[in-house]
Amino acid sequence: xxxxxxxxxxxxxxxxxxxxxxxxxxxxxxxxxxxxxxxxxxxxxxxxxxxxxxxxxxxxxxxxxxxxxxxxxxxxxxxxxxxxxxxxxxxxxxxxxxxxxxxxxxxxxxxxxxxxxxxxxxxxxxxxxxxxxxxxxxxxxxxxxxxxxxxxxxxxxxxxxxxx
Amino acid sequence: xxxxxxxxxxxxxxxxxxxxxxxxxxxxxxxxxxxxxxxxxxxxxxxxxxxxxxxxxxxxxxxxxxxxxxxxxxxxxxxxxxxxxxxxxxxxxxxxxxxxxxxxxxxxxxxxxxxxxxxxxxxxxxxxxxxxxxxxxxxxxxxxxxxxxxxxxxxxxxxxxxxxxxxxxxxxxxxxxxxxxxxxxxxxxxxxxxxxxxxxxxxxxxxxxxxxxxxxxxxxxxxxxxxxxxxxxxxxxxxxxxxxxxxxxxxxxxxxxxxxxxxxxxxxxxxxxxxxxxxxxxxxxxxxxxxxxxxxxxxxxxxxxxxxxxxxxxxxxxxxxxxxxxxxxxxxxxxxxxxxxxxxxxxxxxxxxxxxxxxxxxxxxxxxxxxxxxxxxxxxxxxxxxxxxxxxxxxxxxxxxxxxxxxxxxxxxxxxxxxxxxxxxxxxxxxxxxxxxxxxxxxxxxxxxxxxxxxxxxxxxxxxxxxxxxxxxxxxxxxxxxxxxxxxxxxxxxxxxxxxxxxxxxxxxxxxxxxxxxxxxxxxxxxxxxxxxxxxxxxxxxxxxxxxxxxxxxxxxxxxxxxxxxxxxxxxxxxxxxxxxxxxxxxxxxxxxxxxxxxxxxx
Numbered sequence: 001x002x003x004x005x006x007x008x009x010x011x012x013x014x015x016x017x018x019x020x021x022x023x024x025x026x027x028x029x030x031x032x033x034x035x036x037x038x039x040x041x042x043x044x045x046x047x048x049x050x051x052x053x054x055x056x057x058x059x060x061x062x063x064x065x066x067x068x069x070x071x072x073x074x075x076x077x078x079x080x081x082x083x084x085x086x087x088x089x090x091x092x093x094x095x096x097x098x099x100x101x102x103x104x105x106x107x108x109x110x111x112x113x114x115x116x117x118x119x120x121x122x123x124x125x126x127x128x129x130x131x132x133x134x135x136x137x138x139x140x141x142x143x144x145x146x147x148x149x150x151x152x153x154x155x156x157x158x159x160x161x162x163x164x
Numbered sequence: 165x166x167x168x169x170x171x172x173x174x175x176x177x178x179x180x181x182x183x184x185x186x187x188x189x190x191x192x193x194x195x196x197x198x199x200x201x202x203x204x205x206x207x208x209x210x211x212x213x214x215x216x217x218x219x220x221x222x223x224x225x226x227x228x229x230x231x232x233x234x235x236x237x238x239x240x241x242x243x244x245x246x247x248x249x250x251x252x253x254x255x256x257x258x259x260x261x262x263x264x265x266x267x268x269x270x271x272x273x274x275x276x277x278x279x280x281x282x283x284x285x286x287x288x289x290x291x292x293x294x295x296x297x298x299x300x301x302x303x304x305x306x307x308x309x310x311x312x313x314x315x316x317x318x319x320x321x322x323x324x325x326x327x328x329x330x331x332x333x334x335x336x337x338x339x340x341x342x343x344x345x346x347x348x349x350x351x352x353x354x355x356x357x358x359x360x361x362x363x364x365x366x367x368x369x370x371x372x373x374x375x376x377x378x379x380x381x382x383x384x385x386x387x388x389x390x391x392x393x394x395x396x397x398x399x400x401x402x403x404x405x406x407x408x409x410x411x412x413x414x415x416x417x418x419x420x421x422x423x424x425x426x427x428x429x430x431x432x433x434x435x436x437x438x439x440x441x442x443x444x445x446x447x448x449x450x451x452x453x454x455x456x457x458x459x460x461x462x463x464x465x466x467x468x469x470x471x472x473x474x475x476x477x478x479x480x481x482x483x484x485x486x487x488x489x490x491x492x493x494x495x496x497x498x499x500x501x502x503x504x505x506x507x508x509x510x511x512x513x514x515x516x517x518x519x520x521x522x523x524x525x526x527x528x529x530x531x532x533x534x535x536x537x538x539x540x541x542x543x544x545x546x547x548x549x550x551x552x553x554x555x556x557x558x559x560x561x562x563x564x565x566x567x568x569x570x571x572x573x574x575x576x577x578x579x580x581x582x583x584x585x586x587x588x589x590x591x592x593x594x595x596x597x598x599x600x601x602x603x604x605x606x607x608x609x610x611x612x613x614x615x616x617x618x619x620x621x622x623x624x625x626x627x628x629x630x631x632x633x634x635x636x637x638x639x640x641x642x643x644x645x646x647x648x649x650x651x652x653x654x655x656x657x658x659x660x661x662x663x664x665x666x667x668x669x670x671x672x673x674x675x676x677x678x679x680x681x682x683x684x685x686x687x688x689x690x691x692x693x694x695x696x697x698x699x700x701x702x703x704x705x706x707x708x709x710x711x712x713x714x715x716x717x718x719x720x721x722x723x724x725x726x727x728x729x730x731x732x733x734x735x736x737x738x739x740x741x742x743x744x745x746x747x748x749x750x751x752x753x754x755x756x757x758x759x760x761x762x763x764x765x766x767x
Contacts, residue, residue, distance in 0.1 A: 011379065015316060015328065022321055063504040069325040069345060072379035 001052045003032060005084065005155050006062065008047040009039065009073040016070050020047065023068070027061050029053050033086075033152025044072060048154045077155045086130040087151040089115070090137065091123045093144030103143055110136045121146060196371035203332040203363040204229040206371070207296070210339035212239050213372050216267050218630055219296075220245050220254040224271020225311060226298035226360040243630065243659050248275050250623035250652045252282020256291045257627030260610050261585060263416065265347045266291070266627060271298040273311030276357075277318065281617060283353045284322040288614030289437060290414060292347040295319075299359040302330060315357045324352030329359065332367035337375055349382025350502040351414060383503065386518030386526065393514050394472070395530040397495050401470035403543040404430040405491075407453065407482075410437025410613070411475015411500060411520050413606045418442065420524035421474065427531060429539045430472075431547045433461040435482045437613045438475070440603040450551060454482040455749045456595040459764045460550035462755040465491050467546075472497045475520045478509040479614070486754025499523045553764070567743035569593075569668055571716045573600040576638065576666065579723055584636040585610065585628045589621035589645030592674035595745040597640045608635075619648030625663040626656060636664070636727060643669045644693060653706035656732035664726045664733045667699055670741050678744050682759075683751070703734035713737040 010016045017036060024031055032050040039046040051058070058076075066074045077084075094100040100122065107114060107124050110132070116123035126136055130153055137148065201209065207230060211219075218241045223231045234242055245251040248270040255266030266286075270279045276297040286293040300309040316328040325345050327338045342354040398404055412421050418441050425432050425448050432442045433453040442449045453461040462484075465471065471494040476482065478498075483490045487510065498505075498512040499520055506515040516523055573596045580586070586601055587610040588594040594611055603609040610628055612620040625639040639646075646667050656663060668674075677691040703710035709729035711722045713736065726733035746760025753759075 009379075011377065014330075015320070018317060019320055026321060060504070060508060063506075067502070067504050069377050069380045 001054065003050055003052055004058050005077040005082065005153060006049045006051070006058075006065070007075045007077050007155060007157075008049065008065065008071055009041075010045050010047055011070040011072065012038070012043055012045045013070055016045070017047075019068055019070065020049075020065060023061060023065055024049075024051065027057070027064075029057065029061060033150075035152045035154045037154070048152070050153050075157070077157060081158055082155045083158060084129055084153050084155040085127055086133050086153045087125070087127045088133045088137065089123065089125050089147075089149040090140060091121050091146040091148075092140045093146055094120060094122055095144075099143055103140070106136075106139055112136065198368050199371060200366055200368045202229065202233075202366050203329075203335055203358070204233040206332070206335040206367070206369060207339060207358070207363070208233045208237055208240065209371055210336055211267070212237075214339070214343040215264065216240055218243065218258065219267040219269055220251040220258070220627065221267075221269025221296075222246075222248055222251060222271065222275060223269075224275050224298055226272045226300060227269065227358075227363070229360070229363040230269070230296070230298070230358070241630075242269075243626075243655065243661075245623070245626075246651045246654050247649065248278035249282045249619070250626070250649050250655070252279045252286065252293065252295065253617075253620050253623035253649070254627035254630070255293045255295075256282060256286040256289075256620075257587060257610055257624030258631045259286070259291045259293055259627075260289075260624070261607050261628045262631035263414075263607070264292075264631075265343055266293045267296070268293065269296045271311065272300055272315070273313045275311075276315040277313055280318065280322065281615075282623075283319060283355065285612055285615040285617045285620060287322055287324060287353040289612065290351045290410060291353075292351040293353045294342045294346050295323075295353060295355040297355060297357050298363075299328070299357045301361040302359045303361065305359065315355070319355045322353070323355050324350075326355040326357065328357040329362050332362050332365045333369050335362070335367075336369050336371055336373050340373055341376060344376060345380060349380075349384075350500075383501065383517050384519040384522060386499070386516045386523040388526075390514060390516045391523065391526050391530065394497050394516065395527055395534060397470050397497065397514065398428060398430075398472065398527070399531060399534050401428075401430075401468075401495075402541065403467060403469040404428050405464050405468035405471050405494070406430050406432045407435070407465070407471060407473040407476060408432055408438040408441040409435045409474060409476025409482075412438055412441040413475075415475060415501070415520040416606075417474070417519075417521035417524050418606045420521055420528065422446070424524055424528050424531075427528065427537050429537075429541065429544045431464055431551075433457070433464060435476050435479070435613075436598055436611060439598065439609040439611075440606040443604045444602045445604060447551060448547070450547070451554060452598055453755070455484065456599055456745055456747075458554045458599070459747055459758055459761055460554050462749075462758065464547065464550065466756045468494045470495050470497065472499070473512075474499050474524070475501070477502075477505045480509070481613075483510065484749045484755040484757070485752050486757065489754030489756050568716060568739045569596045569670075569743040569745075570600060572666075572668065572719060572737055572739065573597055573640070575716060575719050576640070576723070577602045579720055580636060580638065582608075584608065584638065585625075585632060587611065587621040587625040587628055587637070587639045589639070589641045590616045590618045591642050591645060591676075592670075592678065592743070592745050593640050593642040593645070593668040594621075595675070596668070599745065601640075618642075618645040620645075622646060622649050622663070622665055623652055625665070626652060626661050629661050629663050637662075639663060639665045641665050641667045642674055643667050643671060643699070644673045646699075647697070650702065653703060653708055653732060653734070657707045662730065662732055664723070664735065665703075666723075666735045666737055668739045669699065669736050670739050670743060671695065672741060674743070675745070677742075679751075681742065681744070699734055699736040707731070709733040711735055 112126035251268040255268035259266035451458040
């Protein structure tokens with residue numbers, strides 16, 4: 001079981017998301033994460049879907065997704081050739097000033113920003129590769145993670161810009 | 165100036181009923197830009213542009229505006245069905261016989277949910293159907309309004325595509341694309357959900373748009389490199405075999421199929437959906453392969469060294485379950501219009517994505533350049549012997565082990581002419597027909613393959629008869645199946661559609677009973693149907709011609725009486741209660757592991 005990232009260009013129509021996710025549901029594939037946003041072309045949206053599954057399973061579902069009328073383009077993004085990012089917002093418990101400064105130091109070394117602070121907590125934002133976010137979150141668990149939000153991955157191909 | 169003239173023309177069409185029919189009937193394509201019309205008028209106008217001549221449907225509250233326009237419309241014949249499922253099956257049957265897109269109409273809520281089975285059936289068998297459904301007004305969608313169901317989400321997984329129209333001005337593009345998508349590429353069902361206010365509302369629109377979806381490019385041109393590889397394989401093959409699926413018929417590639425088969429002296433076996441792709445009386449046709457296929461069709465698949473599979477998805481009913489018996493020594497070539505079918509059920513050696521007709525013509529062209537026609541091979545002799553064995557089996561009447569059902573189908577096959585259309589219900593009656601009925605022309609054997617819908621055959625026969633009024637149409641039914649949709653006998657009588665229903669009456673859900681007999685120690689759990697109804701009286705109550713056929717010898721006269729009655733007719737044919745469809749591949753078996761072959765002649 002390997003994580004695959006599929007990047008889709010779809011028509012910006014109501015129901016596209018249901019149709020697309022239904023395709024995975026019908027085949028019993030669990031979606032790890034999913035992001036939808038406008039893209040460089042008007043009237044189209046870009047979806048980035050991360051799924052776990054075998055190569056052959058993925059191949060079948062990829063073809064079936066290409067068949068959907070509103071899907072304009074499907075690209076498999078291999079992890080090595082893509083820039084993959086996830087955005088994480090987390091609220092960390094800080095019981096005293098010592099903990100607070102430790103959290104802030106660690107945040108700095110990971111490139112996380114402090115976006116909010118309260119007497120007993122600090123809210124951090126980190127945009128990174130999913131693996132690095134995992135490590136950062138694990139670290140923060142020592143202090144106590146009150147809330148964790150992640151957007152799920154979005155990815156772009158490297159190089160001149162044309163998707164393969 | 166020109167524009168205002170167009171508007172005047174358009175208005176005259178809808179306002180002055182009397183003199184406009186000829187304009188409509190002649191189907192003159194008018195450019196219509198910036199015309200103000202109601203949603204319902206736009207729908208009907210676009211239906212006519214798409215060449216729709218007939219629609220099967222049932223009106224309802226939210227469809228009043230649409231039916232109000234249809235009421236004035238003479239270019240479209242509306243056939244009032246008695247159940248929405250039948251409307252969908254009739255549209256499906258119409259599409260399979262005519263090759264044109266079938267149209268069905270149902271109201272919101274229960275009307276739409278009743279359509280679901282019929283739509284799933286058509287979509288599974290890649291039959292081009294457009295369904296129009298009413299929907300509650302957009303202002304109350306999502307409020308559990310009266311007769312509201314989320315048709316859009318319910319039908320998403322059982323259609324090729326569907327639309328929920330939110331603005332009247334979107335209607336021209338939506339209707340045009342519905343038909344374009346339904347009848348191109350791998351054909352299928354497109355549903356358009358029409359809220360009441362969208363149909364009632366008016367909008368200034370440009371009619372007959374050409375605009376389509378950027379992401380929809382039905383792949384039809386086969387890859388030349390792959391074609392060359394296929395020609396190479398076929399030219400060298402010693403034991404070539406062609407497996408023809410429904411795609412051959414749907415692509416109208418039957419002439420090319422026959423030419424290639426004859427050029428290569430390659431035998432042809434078909435799937436259930438492929439019946440009719442080549443005349444089953446042709447010396448190279450070994451008949452249907454698979455679970456209930458001919459023994460020698462299956463054996464040929466096992467023995468061939470090159471298998472050219474055309475427009476088929478290798479369903480388990482065709483391949484059996486022991487895939488090591490399916491063409492083990494062969495180079496597997498798969499031609500299909502749908503990329504998603506390649507390597508889905510079976511890994512293949514050479515895939516070709518594209519239109520079967522185009523692929524076959526190109527293969528033929530290159531092959532003819534490459535070598536001369538071949539004949540007289542060992543394989544050909546073997547095929548001839550195989551053919552004779554299965555043929556003699558069909559001829560032997562009555563013979564040891566033959567059931568009444570076998571005999572009746574063979575009789576029907578003899579009595580009907582080459583052009584007659586046979587539809588089937590699902591179960592034993594269907595498999596008896598698939599095994600013994602000699603299909604001689606494409607689009608004359610209409611059966612529910614993928615979904616296996618009991619109750620399909622009779623409404624499909626209605627659609628078939630509407631598509632081909634000059635041809636005889638016979639539904640081969642079981643008593644269980646027929647009872648599921650028989651209320652549409654009323655449609656036949658009221659709309660004067662003459663079909664003949666031949667009920668293979670064994671008072672059992674026969675196929676399930678057969679499996680209980682063979683694999684569940686004869687425990688007939690819930691498969692006995694008792695003694696009611698009296699099908700003759702039932703049919704007569706609807707005003708149909710009806711007769712009971714107690715013995716096979718009575719069939720010929722009964723069928724003639726039925727056709728001559730000029731009415732829709734029901735023949736209640738009493739068959740052996742425990743007739744079995746044999747031979748068959750048992751569940752989990754492979755294509756050379758058929759059981760019940762004692763009945764077959766061996767070579």
